[in-house]
Amino acid sequence: MTEMKPYGTVLIKAAKIMDYLEAQPDQSLQTIAKATNMTASTTIKILDTLVMIGYVQKDKDKTYRLGAKLIRYANKSIEQIDLAEITLPYLEELQKTIDETIHLGILNDNEILYINKLEPKNQTIRMSSKVGITRPLYNSAMGKAVLAEFSAEEVGQYLATHTLVPYTENTITNPLRLAKELDVVRETGVAYDDEEVESDIFCTGVSLKKAAQIVGAFSVSMPKYRLTKESKQLINEALLQTKQTIEKMLA
Amino acid sequence: MTEMKPYGTVLIKAAKIMDYLEAQPDQSLQTIAKATNMTASTTIKILDTLVMIGYVQKDKDKTYRLGAKLIRYANKSIEQIDLAEITLPYLEELQKTIDETIHLGILNDNEILYINKLEPKNQTIRMSSKVGITRPLYNSAMGKAVLAEFSAEEVGQYLATHTLVPYTENTITNPLRLAKELDVVRETGVAYDDEEVESDIFCTGVSLKKAAQIVGAFSVSMPKYRLTKESKQLINEALLQTKQTIEKMLA
DNA sequence: GTTATAATTTCTTATATAGAAAAGGAGGGT
DNA sequence: ACCCTCCTTTTCTATATAAGAAATTATAAC
Numbered sequence: 001m002t003e004m005k006p007y008g009t010v011l012i013k014a015a016k017i018m019d020y021l022e023a024q025p026d027q028s029l030q031t032i033a034k035a036t037n038m039t040a041s042t043t044i045k046i047l048d049t050l051v052m053i054g055y056v057q058k059d060k061d062k063t064y065r066l067g068a069k070l071i072r073y074a075n076k077s078i079e080q081i082d083l084a085e086i087t088l089p090y091l092e093e094l095q096k097t098i099d100e101t102i103h104l105g106i107l108n109d110n111e112i113l114y115i116n117k118l119e120p121k122n123q124t125i126r127m128s129s130k131v132g133i134t135r136p137l138y139n140s141a142m143g144k145a146v147l148a149e150f151s152a153e154e155v156g157q158y159l160a161t162h163t164l165v166p167y168t169e170n171t172i173t174n175p176l177r178l179a180k181e182l183d184v185v186r187e188t189g190v191a192y193d194d195e196e197v198e199s200d201i202f203c204t205g206v207s208l209k210k211a212a213q214i215v216g217a218f219s220v221s222m223p224k225y226r227l228t229k230e231s232k233q234l235i236n237e238a239l240l241q242t243k244q245t246i247e248k249m250l251a
Numbered sequence: 252m253t254e255m256k257p258y259g260t261v262l263i264k265a266a267k268i269m270d271y272l273e274a275q276p277d278q279s280l281q282t283i284a285k286a287t288n289m290t291a292s293t294t295i296k297i298l299d300t301l302v303m304i305g306y307v308q309k310d311k312d313k314t315y316r317l318g319a320k321l322i323r324y325a326n327k328s329i330e331q332i333d334l335a336e337i338t339l340p341y342l343e344e345l346q347k348t349i350d351e352t353i354h355l356g357i358l359n360d361n362e363i364l365y366i367n368k369l370e371p372k373n374q375t376i377r378m379s380s381k382v383g384i385t386r387p388l389y390n391s392a393m394g395k396a397v398l399a400e401f402s403a404e405e406v407g408q409y410l411a412t413h414t415l416v417p418y419t420e421n422t423i424t425n426p427l428r429l430a431k432e433l434d435v436v437r438e439t440g441v442a443y444d445d446e447e448v449e450s451d452i453f454c455t456g457v458s459l460k461k462a463a464q465i466v467g468a469f470s471v472s473m474p475k476y477r478l479t480k481e482s483k484q485l486i487n488e489a490l491l492q493t494k495q496t497i498e499k500m501l502a
Numbered sequence: 503g504t505t506a507t508a509a510t511t512t513c514t515t516a517t518a519t520a521g522a523a524a525a526g527g528a529g530g531g532t
Numbered sequence: 533a534c535c536c537t538c539c540t541t542t543t544c545t546a547t548a549t550a551a552g553a554a555a556t557t558a559t560a561a562c
Contacts, residue, residue, distance in 0.1 A: 006518075007261075007296045007297075007299065007300055007518080007519080008261045008262075008265065008296070008297060008300035008518095008519095009261075009518065009519095009550080010258075010259045010260075010262050010518090010549090010550075011259075011262050011265050011297070011300050011301070011304070012303075012304065014259070014262050015304040015306070018324065021327075022323065022324055022327045025327070025330075025331045026331070028508075028509090029508075029509060029510090030507090030508065030509085038551090039551070039552055039553085040508085040509075040510085040552095041510080041511080041512095041552060041553080041554095042551055042552070044509070044510065044511095045258045045259065045510095045550085045551090046258075046259060048258065048510095049258055049259035049262050049263065050259075050262070052263075053262070053266040054359075054360070055266070062508085062559090065328075066324055066327055066328040066331055067328065068328060068332070068357060068359045068364055069359070069360075070321060070324040070325045070328045071325045071328055071364060071366060071382070071383045072273065072359075072364065072383060072385060073273055073317055073321040073324075074321045074322045074324065074325030074326075074383055075325075075381060075382070075383025075384055076272075076273045076276070076317055076383075077316075077317040077318065077319060077321045078322060078381075078383075080276045080277070080316045080317055081319070106319060108305075108319045108320070108323075109305070109320075113319055113322060115319075115322060119370070130326060130329075131322070131326070131382070132322045132323060132325055132326025132327075132329075133326055134323060257549080258549085258550080259550090260519080260548085260549070260550095261519075261549095279539080279540090280539075280540060280541090281538090281539065281540085289520090290520070290521055290522085291521095291539080291540075291541085292520075292521060292522080292523095292540095292541080292542080292543095293519080293520055293521070295540070295541065295542095296519085296520090296541095299541095313528095313539085313540070
């Protein structure tokens with residue numbers, strides 16, 4: 001057991017505050033201090049500095065929230081993720097075939113982080129989804145596609161540390177049933193989210209790998225009522241075809 | 252002259268590194284250290300911590316770039332900006348009238364920061380613009396609309412600290428000419444970007460105020476060739492009408 | 503006004519940091 | 533294969549910084 005050498009204690013504490021504000025905006029000093037197990041005097045000093053550098057914003061009512069500077073960073077961060085750029089033309093092509101919402105995501109902190117979205121051109125239904133949101137691995141289409149690439153050990157580790165919270169009545173909350181479904185995903189290469197995240201929404205996802213490493217996933221989302229046996233088949237084939245093309249580019 | 256009390260020195264240094272990586276991705280330790288005037292040993296320790304908390308990503312070739320965690324923060328940050336939520340229905344309404352790209356921006360660090368974008372439904376031309384990008388105050392439509400709300404003193408301060416860099420041959424680089432144009436904006440309430448940021452793109456913008464405070468701006472962007480005397484008039488009226496409606500909501 | 507509660511500042515000791523220097527890679531040339 | 537150079541990483545210690553208790557100031561409720 002090697003002793004961890006701490007460096008940047010304030011930086012780590014600042015990150016703790018940021019993470020808390022990510023989950024709970026508009027909180028008072030007291031609340032933040034309690035939630036992060038720090039004294040008020042330490043907390044206010046860190047918050048002052050965070051406000052100074054634009055990471056946090058302080059409102060007139062003395063509550064704190066995440067700052068606009070982060071929006072700038074994120075824009076650059078996405079630009080710096082090569083995957084978004086490389087995949088874009090192929091996802092656009094895919095959209096010409098399937099006129100539905102297409103998402104690109106990466107694996108981040110055991111969740112799917114959305115980094116690009118292509119909206120349908122001729123459909124009028126708008127789904128609420130945004131770049132920057134996250135979805136669990138166990139119930140989203142992209143998530144399951146990625147989870148299916150995990151080793152048995154990794155899946156076990158994931159299940160041991162994550163509760164399968166029911167988002168809808170369709171959400172799979174039984175680890176064994178999930179494991180079985182992952183077997184099917186491994187066979188077919190395609191993962192579904194059949195109203196497991198949100199009612200009426202059906203998603204189909206595939207993973208993206210580079211040199212045996214998971215680099216991300218992409219998916220097609222649509223209202224369930226538009227799904228037919230034919231469109232399902234078409235989507236599966238188009239996704240697998242696009243996956244193959246993109247992975248050839250990544251190699 | 253009250254002496255500034257420093258707190259969170261590492262945090263401030265970390266922000267300096269982040270800002271550098273925002274501008275220059277994929278840099279080596281040496282390069283980052285030199286650019287930020289820090290020793291390599293200090294820099295690597297901060298970078299290690301930044302990587303640990305997900306703000307920075309370290310690649311196999313030992314270069315550093317902004318981390319995906321920032322994309323999560325940004326998503327929440329935008330959600331926490333009430334302006335985006337409040338204005339959305341009105342901007343959607345506006346888009347039904349004018350089928351062009353509509354942007355919402357806020358004033359951030361003397362620039363316009365884009366926080367929402369509504370794309371045209373029936374037009375096929377796609378403009379490259381993203382949430383998170385910034386535009387100068389002196390040449391963008393939203394920027395000029397905001398600048399026109401500055402006091403003479405504030406405008407002077409802005410001009411003293413910012414060079415009017417020519418983005419295109421149409422960009423106004425003469426401070427006096429800009430000042431004159433701002434007078435017109437104050438009269439009409441509407442600001443133009445006539446191919447001053449990008450060739451072939453014409454934008455019309457208005458500011459948003461709450462209790463005499465600038466809170467943001469929004470604009471319509473379109474290819475110049477689509478602009479007619481009639482559409483220009485229509486856009487101006489629709490923008491001013493929408494501005495009025497939104498500001499009534501903000502009050 | 504009075505009281506209670508929260509925000510902010512001050513001050514001092516314990517702690518973390520900065521940077522020089524040394525050690526440990528990685529790569530290029532011969 | 534070996535050396536040499538440049539870059540990354542670790543170690544170590546004087547010095548600067550941070551943490552927290554307590555005092556002070558602001559804010560809100562009554």
